[in-house]
Amino acid sequence: xxxxxxxxxxxxxxxxxxxxxxxxxxxxxxxxxxxxxxxxxxxxxxxxxxxxxxxxxxxxxxxxxxxxxxxxxxxxxxxxxxxxxxxxxxxxxxxxxxxxxxxxxxx
Numbered sequence: 703x704x705x706x707x708x709x710x711x712x713x714x715x716x717x718x719x720x721x722x723x724x725x726x727x728x729x730x731x732x733x734x735x736x737x738x739x740x741x742x743x744x745x746x747x748x749x750x751x752x753x754x755x756x757x758x759x760x761x762x763x764x765x766x767x768x769x770x771x772x773x774x775x776x777x778x779x780x781x782x783x784x785x786x787x788x789x790x791x792x793x794x795x796x797x798x799x800x801x802x803x804x805x806x807x808x809x
Contacts, residue, residue, distance in 0.1 A: 728782075730746065734790065735796075736790060736794075738754055739752075741797070748796060750800070753798070
């Protein structure tokens with residue numbers, strides 16, 4: 703996420719964890735926020751973490767899903783059932799040790 707042109711939360715599946723997708727299968731990807739902690743999950747397993755201690759910013763720009771920035775490095779694949787929700791539907795809390803897990807929906 704960016705505010706004023708600068709990254710405030712920069713989670714990537716190739717960051718500190720092991721979340722790179724290297725096949726052509728369907729995968730469940732989730733970004734979860736609890737308090738000031740953010741976790742990235744691939745197929746229910748936490749693969750990245752960041753803590754952002756600041757006043758909640760107001761986001762007033764574009765939301766990019768499937769590309770980086772303004773049109774470079776576009777995602778090559780398919781996406782289905784994209785959902786943005788203002789609640790912790792998966793429970794749990796992201797951890798710096800990447801030990802949190804979530805239950806992936808089956809239907």
